[in-house]
Amino acid sequence: MAPRLNTQALIKQIITDIRASELADDHGKFPAEPELMQRYQVTRYTLRQALKQLSDMGYTYQSHGVGTFVRPPQAQNSIALQHNGGLSEEVARQGRELKTKIAHKRVVTVSDAEFLPDNYQLDPTEQLIEIQRFRLLDNQPYLLEHSYYLQSEIKVIPNEALYGSLFKYLERQRATQVSFIDQLIMSEPLPADAGEFFELPTGAPSLVVRDDSYLSTGNLLAFSKQYYDYRIAKLFMVKKIH
Structure with missing residues:
Protein backbone atom coordinates (compact mmCIF):
# COMPACT_ATOMS: atom_id res chain seq x y z
CA MET A 1 0.00 0.00 0.00
CA ARG A 71 -11.53 30.51 -6.62
CA PRO A 72 -11.02 32.39 -9.88
CA PRO A 73 -7.34 32.25 -10.89
CA GLN A 74 -4.85 34.45 -9.04
CA ALA A 75 -2.70 36.89 -10.97
CA GLN A 76 -0.51 34.79 -13.22
CA ASN A 77 2.79 33.69 -11.65
CA SER A 78 1.96 35.38 -8.33
CA ILE A 79 3.27 34.14 -4.98
CA ALA A 80 0.81 33.78 -2.11
CA LEU A 81 2.01 35.61 0.99
CA GLN A 82 -0.34 33.53 3.15
CA HIS A 83 1.38 30.20 2.52
CA ASN A 84 2.16 27.83 5.37
CA GLY A 85 5.79 26.95 4.87
CA GLY A 86 8.85 28.31 3.16
CA LEU A 87 8.94 30.34 -0.03
CA SER A 88 10.72 27.49 -1.85
CA GLU A 89 7.83 25.16 -1.01
CA GLU A 90 5.19 27.68 -2.14
CA VAL A 91 6.97 28.16 -5.47
CA ALA A 92 7.39 24.39 -5.94
CA ARG A 93 3.62 23.91 -5.52
CA GLN A 94 3.24 25.96 -8.69
CA GLY A 95 5.68 23.75 -10.59
CA ARG A 96 8.38 26.44 -10.51
CA GLU A 97 11.86 26.45 -8.98
CA LEU A 98 13.43 28.86 -6.52
CA LYS A 99 17.10 28.23 -5.92
CA THR A 100 20.05 30.02 -4.34
CA LYS A 101 22.78 31.14 -6.70
CA ILE A 102 25.14 32.70 -4.12
CA ALA A 103 25.03 32.69 -0.31
CA HIS A 104 27.10 34.50 2.31
CA LYS A 105 27.19 33.80 6.05
CA ARG A 106 29.00 35.38 8.99
CA VAL A 107 28.55 36.08 12.72
CA VAL A 108 28.02 39.72 13.75
CA THR A 109 26.73 41.57 16.79
CA VAL A 110 23.42 43.42 16.95
CA SER A 111 25.31 46.72 16.86
CA ASP A 112 26.77 45.75 13.46
CA ALA A 113 23.44 44.75 11.88
CA GLU A 114 22.30 46.90 8.94
CA PHE A 115 18.70 46.90 10.22
CA LEU A 116 16.80 45.73 13.31
CA PRO A 117 13.24 44.65 14.12
CA ASP A 118 10.93 47.55 14.95
CA ASN A 119 9.15 46.02 17.93
CA TYR A 120 11.72 43.82 19.65
CA GLN A 121 14.59 45.08 21.79
CA LEU A 122 17.95 43.34 21.40
CA ASP A 123 21.14 43.69 23.41
CA PRO A 124 23.73 45.48 21.24
CA THR A 125 26.32 42.81 22.15
CA GLU A 126 24.11 39.84 21.23
CA GLN A 127 25.49 37.69 18.42
CA LEU A 128 23.61 37.11 15.19
CA ILE A 129 24.13 34.80 12.22
CA GLU A 130 23.91 37.08 9.19
CA ILE A 131 22.86 35.41 5.94
CA GLN A 132 22.51 36.81 2.44
CA ARG A 133 21.04 34.65 -0.31
CA PHE A 134 20.82 35.72 -3.96
CA ARG A 135 17.96 33.67 -5.37
CA LEU A 136 16.77 32.75 -8.85
CA LEU A 137 13.19 31.99 -9.88
CA ASP A 138 13.25 29.68 -12.89
CA ASN A 139 16.87 30.81 -13.44
CA GLN A 140 16.00 34.54 -13.41
CA PRO A 141 17.31 36.90 -10.67
CA TYR A 142 14.32 37.33 -8.41
CA LEU A 143 15.12 37.96 -4.79
CA LEU A 144 17.83 38.98 -2.32
CA GLU A 145 17.21 37.66 1.19
CA HIS A 146 19.10 39.46 3.96
CA SER A 147 18.48 37.77 7.31
CA TYR A 148 19.74 37.77 10.87
CA TYR A 149 19.25 34.72 13.13
CA LEU A 150 19.69 35.06 16.89
CA GLN A 151 22.55 32.78 17.90
CA SER A 152 20.99 32.44 21.34
CA GLU A 153 18.16 30.51 19.62
CA ILE A 154 20.08 28.67 16.90
CA LYS A 155 23.78 27.99 17.32
CA VAL A 156 24.72 26.85 13.82
CA ILE A 157 23.26 26.97 10.32
CA PRO A 158 25.18 24.62 7.98
CA ASN A 159 26.26 25.85 4.56
CA GLU A 160 24.19 23.20 2.77
CA ALA A 161 21.00 24.64 4.32
CA LEU A 162 21.73 27.96 2.60
CA TYR A 163 21.36 26.33 -0.81
CA GLY A 164 18.19 24.44 0.03
CA SER A 165 15.14 25.31 2.13
CA LEU A 166 16.14 27.14 5.30
CA PHE A 167 12.54 26.79 6.48
CA LYS A 168 12.74 22.98 6.24
CA TYR A 169 16.05 22.97 8.09
CA LEU A 170 14.56 25.01 10.93
CA GLU A 171 11.47 22.80 11.05
CA ARG A 172 13.66 19.71 11.52
CA GLN A 173 15.26 21.32 14.59
CA ARG A 174 12.51 21.02 17.21
CA ALA A 175 13.81 24.02 19.17
CA THR A 176 13.57 26.35 16.17
CA GLN A 177 10.18 25.55 14.67
CA VAL A 178 8.60 28.84 13.64
CA SER A 179 5.24 29.57 15.27
CA PHE A 180 4.28 32.84 13.56
CA ILE A 181 5.75 35.52 11.29
CA ASP A 182 5.00 39.23 11.25
CA GLN A 183 5.28 40.63 7.72
CA LEU A 184 5.49 44.20 6.49
CA ILE A 185 5.39 45.16 2.80
CA MET A 186 7.15 48.39 1.91
CA SER A 187 9.37 50.15 -0.61
CA GLU A 188 13.04 51.00 -0.11
CA PRO A 189 15.96 52.12 -2.28
CA LEU A 190 17.71 49.13 -3.80
CA PRO A 191 21.07 48.39 -2.12
CA ALA A 192 24.15 48.09 -4.33
CA ASP A 193 24.52 44.29 -4.09
CA ALA A 194 20.86 43.73 -4.97
CA GLY A 195 21.10 46.26 -7.82
CA GLU A 196 24.06 44.43 -9.29
CA PHE A 197 22.22 41.10 -9.01
CA PHE A 198 19.04 42.46 -10.65
CA GLU A 199 20.97 44.63 -13.14
CA LEU A 200 19.16 47.71 -11.84
CA PRO A 201 20.60 51.03 -10.63
CA THR A 202 21.56 51.29 -6.97
CA GLY A 203 18.89 53.33 -5.21
CA ALA A 204 16.11 52.36 -7.61
CA PRO A 205 12.73 51.71 -5.91
CA SER A 206 12.51 48.17 -4.58
CA LEU A 207 9.63 46.02 -3.33
CA VAL A 208 10.63 44.81 0.15
CA VAL A 209 9.00 42.32 2.52
CA ARG A 210 10.11 42.52 6.15
CA ASP A 211 9.79 39.27 8.12
CA ASP A 212 10.09 38.85 11.91
CA SER A 213 9.94 35.14 12.78
CA TYR A 214 8.93 34.04 16.28
CA LEU A 215 9.05 30.76 18.18
CA SER A 216 6.11 29.36 20.16
CA THR A 217 7.79 30.75 23.30
CA GLY A 218 7.29 34.25 21.89
CA ASN A 219 11.05 34.70 21.47
CA LEU A 220 12.34 36.23 18.25
CA LEU A 221 14.21 33.72 16.09
CA ALA A 222 15.10 35.84 13.06
CA PHE A 223 14.42 39.07 11.23
CA SER A 224 14.93 39.70 7.55
CA LYS A 225 14.41 41.85 4.50
CA GLN A 226 13.56 40.34 1.15
CA TYR A 227 14.32 42.56 -1.83
CA TYR A 228 12.32 41.56 -4.93
CA ASP A 229 12.91 42.49 -8.55
CA TYR A 230 9.81 44.63 -9.02
CA ARG A 231 9.69 43.82 -12.75
CA ILE A 232 8.69 40.19 -12.17
CA ALA A 233 7.55 39.94 -8.53
CA LYS A 234 3.81 39.55 -7.88
CA LEU A 235 2.66 38.96 -4.31
CA PHE A 236 -0.88 37.72 -3.70
CA MET A 237 -2.96 37.88 -0.51
CA VAL A 238 -6.56 37.02 0.32
CA LYS A 239 -8.63 39.27 2.56
CA LYS A 240 -11.32 37.08 4.13
CA ILE A 241 -14.39 38.92 5.41
CA HIS A 242 -16.59 36.10 6.76
Whole structure:
Protein backbone atom coordinates (compact mmCIF):
# COMPACT_ATOMS: atom_id res chain seq x y z
CA MET A 1 0.00 0.00 0.00
CA ALA A 2 1.30 3.47 -0.88
CA PRO A 3 2.03 5.72 2.12
CA ARG A 4 -0.68 8.22 3.02
CA LEU A 5 -0.10 11.79 1.90
CA ASN A 6 0.72 14.29 4.63
CA THR A 7 -0.98 17.69 4.64
CA GLN A 8 1.66 19.52 2.58
CA ALA A 9 1.87 16.74 -0.02
CA LEU A 10 -1.94 16.71 -0.25
CA ILE A 11 -2.02 20.49 -0.78
CA LYS A 12 0.51 20.18 -3.60
CA GLN A 13 -1.48 17.38 -5.26
CA ILE A 14 -4.80 19.25 -5.00
CA ILE A 15 -3.25 22.37 -6.54
CA THR A 16 -1.90 20.22 -9.38
CA ASP A 17 -5.36 18.72 -9.93
CA ILE A 18 -7.02 22.16 -9.82
CA ARG A 19 -4.68 23.46 -12.50
CA ALA A 20 -5.28 20.38 -14.64
CA SER A 21 -9.09 20.88 -14.27
CA GLU A 22 -9.34 17.34 -12.92
CA LEU A 23 -11.04 17.98 -9.60
CA ALA A 24 -13.89 20.52 -9.60
CA ASP A 25 -17.10 20.26 -11.63
CA ASP A 26 -18.28 22.76 -14.25
CA HIS A 27 -19.35 25.14 -11.47
CA GLY A 28 -15.97 24.95 -9.71
CA LYS A 29 -17.29 22.81 -6.87
CA PHE A 30 -15.16 20.12 -5.21
CA PRO A 31 -16.49 16.60 -4.63
CA ALA A 32 -17.84 15.85 -1.15
CA GLU A 33 -15.38 15.05 1.65
CA PRO A 34 -15.86 11.24 1.55
CA GLU A 35 -15.07 11.20 -2.16
CA LEU A 36 -11.98 13.37 -1.65
CA MET A 37 -10.81 11.14 1.21
CA GLN A 38 -11.18 8.11 -1.04
CA ARG A 39 -9.52 9.80 -4.01
CA TYR A 40 -6.43 10.85 -2.08
CA GLN A 41 -6.45 8.06 0.53
CA VAL A 42 -6.23 10.48 3.46
CA THR A 43 -7.98 10.92 6.78
CA ARG A 44 -10.74 13.46 7.34
CA TYR A 45 -8.38 15.43 9.62
CA THR A 46 -5.65 15.66 6.95
CA LEU A 47 -8.18 16.63 4.28
CA ARG A 48 -9.71 19.39 6.41
CA GLN A 49 -6.29 20.77 7.32
CA ALA A 50 -5.38 20.87 3.63
CA LEU A 51 -8.67 22.54 2.63
CA LYS A 52 -8.26 25.18 5.34
CA GLN A 53 -4.73 26.01 4.15
CA LEU A 54 -5.85 26.10 0.51
CA SER A 55 -8.56 28.58 1.50
CA ASP A 56 -6.06 30.70 3.44
CA MET A 57 -3.72 30.66 0.43
CA GLY A 58 -6.48 31.84 -1.91
CA TYR A 59 -6.95 28.70 -4.01
CA THR A 60 -10.43 27.82 -2.74
CA TYR A 61 -13.35 29.20 -0.78
CA GLN A 62 -16.02 27.49 1.26
CA SER A 63 -19.72 28.17 1.04
CA HIS A 64 -21.42 27.19 4.29
CA GLY A 65 -23.74 24.26 3.81
CA VAL A 66 -22.88 23.97 0.12
CA GLY A 67 -19.24 22.91 -0.23
CA THR A 68 -15.77 23.92 -1.33
CA PHE A 69 -15.21 25.82 -4.58
CA VAL A 70 -12.18 26.77 -6.66
CA ARG A 71 -11.53 30.51 -6.62
CA PRO A 72 -11.02 32.39 -9.88
CA PRO A 73 -7.34 32.25 -10.89
CA GLN A 74 -4.85 34.45 -9.04
CA ALA A 75 -2.70 36.89 -10.97
CA GLN A 76 -0.51 34.79 -13.22
CA ASN A 77 2.79 33.69 -11.65
CA SER A 78 1.96 35.38 -8.33
CA ILE A 79 3.27 34.14 -4.98
CA ALA A 80 0.81 33.78 -2.11
CA LEU A 81 2.01 35.61 0.99
CA GLN A 82 -0.34 33.53 3.15
CA HIS A 83 1.38 30.20 2.52
CA ASN A 84 2.16 27.83 5.37
CA GLY A 85 5.79 26.95 4.87
CA GLY A 86 8.85 28.31 3.16
CA LEU A 87 8.94 30.34 -0.03
CA SER A 88 10.72 27.49 -1.85
CA GLU A 89 7.83 25.16 -1.01
CA GLU A 90 5.19 27.68 -2.14
CA VAL A 91 6.97 28.16 -5.47
CA ALA A 92 7.39 24.39 -5.94
CA ARG A 93 3.62 23.91 -5.52
CA GLN A 94 3.24 25.96 -8.69
CA GLY A 95 5.68 23.75 -10.59
CA ARG A 96 8.38 26.44 -10.51
CA GLU A 97 11.86 26.45 -8.98
CA LEU A 98 13.43 28.86 -6.52
CA LYS A 99 17.10 28.23 -5.92
CA THR A 100 20.05 30.02 -4.34
CA LYS A 101 22.78 31.14 -6.70
CA ILE A 102 25.14 32.70 -4.12
CA ALA A 103 25.03 32.69 -0.31
CA HIS A 104 27.10 34.50 2.31
CA LYS A 105 27.19 33.80 6.05
CA ARG A 106 29.00 35.38 8.99
CA VAL A 107 28.55 36.08 12.72
CA VAL A 108 28.02 39.72 13.75
CA THR A 109 26.73 41.57 16.79
CA VAL A 110 23.42 43.42 16.95
CA SER A 111 25.31 46.72 16.86
CA ASP A 112 26.77 45.75 13.46
CA ALA A 113 23.44 44.75 11.88
CA GLU A 114 22.30 46.90 8.94
CA PHE A 115 18.70 46.90 10.22
CA LEU A 116 16.80 45.73 13.31
CA PRO A 117 13.24 44.65 14.12
CA ASP A 118 10.93 47.55 14.95
CA ASN A 119 9.15 46.02 17.93
CA TYR A 120 11.72 43.82 19.65
CA GLN A 121 14.59 45.08 21.79
CA LEU A 122 17.95 43.34 21.40
CA ASP A 123 21.14 43.69 23.41
CA PRO A 124 23.73 45.48 21.24
CA THR A 125 26.32 42.81 22.15
CA GLU A 126 24.11 39.84 21.23
CA GLN A 127 25.49 37.69 18.42
CA LEU A 128 23.61 37.11 15.19
CA ILE A 129 24.13 34.80 12.22
CA GLU A 130 23.91 37.08 9.19
CA ILE A 131 22.86 35.41 5.94
CA GLN A 132 22.51 36.81 2.44
CA ARG A 133 21.04 34.65 -0.31
CA PHE A 134 20.82 35.72 -3.96
CA ARG A 135 17.96 33.67 -5.37
CA LEU A 136 16.77 32.75 -8.85
CA LEU A 137 13.19 31.99 -9.88
CA ASP A 138 13.25 29.68 -12.89
CA ASN A 139 16.87 30.81 -13.44
CA GLN A 140 16.00 34.54 -13.41
CA PRO A 141 17.31 36.90 -10.67
CA TYR A 142 14.32 37.33 -8.41
CA LEU A 143 15.12 37.96 -4.79
CA LEU A 144 17.83 38.98 -2.32
CA GLU A 145 17.21 37.66 1.19
CA HIS A 146 19.10 39.46 3.96
CA SER A 147 18.48 37.77 7.31
CA TYR A 148 19.74 37.77 10.87
CA TYR A 149 19.25 34.72 13.13
CA LEU A 150 19.69 35.06 16.89
CA GLN A 151 22.55 32.78 17.90
CA SER A 152 20.99 32.44 21.34
CA GLU A 153 18.16 30.51 19.62
CA ILE A 154 20.08 28.67 16.90
CA LYS A 155 23.78 27.99 17.32
CA VAL A 156 24.72 26.85 13.82
CA ILE A 157 23.26 26.97 10.32
CA PRO A 158 25.18 24.62 7.98
CA ASN A 159 26.26 25.85 4.56
CA GLU A 160 24.19 23.20 2.77
CA ALA A 161 21.00 24.64 4.32
CA LEU A 162 21.73 27.96 2.60
CA TYR A 163 21.36 26.33 -0.81
CA GLY A 164 18.19 24.44 0.03
CA SER A 165 15.14 25.31 2.13
CA LEU A 166 16.14 27.14 5.30
CA PHE A 167 12.54 26.79 6.48
CA LYS A 168 12.74 22.98 6.24
CA TYR A 169 16.05 22.97 8.09
CA LEU A 170 14.56 25.01 10.93
CA GLU A 171 11.47 22.80 11.05
CA ARG A 172 13.66 19.71 11.52
CA GLN A 173 15.26 21.32 14.59
CA ARG A 174 12.51 21.02 17.21
CA ALA A 175 13.81 24.02 19.17
CA THR A 176 13.57 26.35 16.17
CA GLN A 177 10.18 25.55 14.67
CA VAL A 178 8.60 28.84 13.64
CA SER A 179 5.24 29.57 15.27
CA PHE A 180 4.28 32.84 13.56
CA ILE A 181 5.75 35.52 11.29
CA ASP A 182 5.00 39.23 11.25
CA GLN A 183 5.28 40.63 7.72
CA LEU A 184 5.49 44.20 6.49
CA ILE A 185 5.39 45.16 2.80
CA MET A 186 7.15 48.39 1.91
CA SER A 187 9.37 50.15 -0.61
CA GLU A 188 13.04 51.00 -0.11
CA PRO A 189 15.96 52.12 -2.28
CA LEU A 190 17.71 49.13 -3.80
CA PRO A 191 21.07 48.39 -2.12
CA ALA A 192 24.15 48.09 -4.33
CA ASP A 193 24.52 44.29 -4.09
CA ALA A 194 20.86 43.73 -4.97
CA GLY A 195 21.10 46.26 -7.82
CA GLU A 196 24.06 44.43 -9.29
CA PHE A 197 22.22 41.10 -9.01
CA PHE A 198 19.04 42.46 -10.65
CA GLU A 199 20.97 44.63 -13.14
CA LEU A 200 19.16 47.71 -11.84
CA PRO A 201 20.60 51.03 -10.63
CA THR A 202 21.56 51.29 -6.97
CA GLY A 203 18.89 53.33 -5.21
CA ALA A 204 16.11 52.36 -7.61
CA PRO A 205 12.73 51.71 -5.91
CA SER A 206 12.51 48.17 -4.58
CA LEU A 207 9.63 46.02 -3.33
CA VAL A 208 10.63 44.81 0.15
CA VAL A 209 9.00 42.32 2.52
CA ARG A 210 10.11 42.52 6.15
CA ASP A 211 9.79 39.27 8.12
CA ASP A 212 10.09 38.85 11.91
CA SER A 213 9.94 35.14 12.78
CA TYR A 214 8.93 34.04 16.28
CA LEU A 215 9.05 30.76 18.18
CA SER A 216 6.11 29.36 20.16
CA THR A 217 7.79 30.75 23.30
CA GLY A 218 7.29 34.25 21.89
CA ASN A 219 11.05 34.70 21.47
CA LEU A 220 12.34 36.23 18.25
CA LEU A 221 14.21 33.72 16.09
CA ALA A 222 15.10 35.84 13.06
CA PHE A 223 14.42 39.07 11.23
CA SER A 224 14.93 39.70 7.55
CA LYS A 225 14.41 41.85 4.50
CA GLN A 226 13.56 40.34 1.15
CA TYR A 227 14.32 42.56 -1.83
CA TYR A 228 12.32 41.56 -4.93
CA ASP A 229 12.91 42.49 -8.55
CA TYR A 230 9.81 44.63 -9.02
CA ARG A 231 9.69 43.82 -12.75
CA ILE A 232 8.69 40.19 -12.17
CA ALA A 233 7.55 39.94 -8.53
CA LYS A 234 3.81 39.55 -7.88
CA LEU A 235 2.66 38.96 -4.31
CA PHE A 236 -0.88 37.72 -3.70
CA MET A 237 -2.96 37.88 -0.51
CA VAL A 238 -6.56 37.02 0.32
CA LYS A 239 -8.63 39.27 2.56
CA LYS A 240 -11.32 37.08 4.13
CA ILE A 241 -14.39 38.92 5.41
CA HIS A 242 -16.59 36.10 6.76
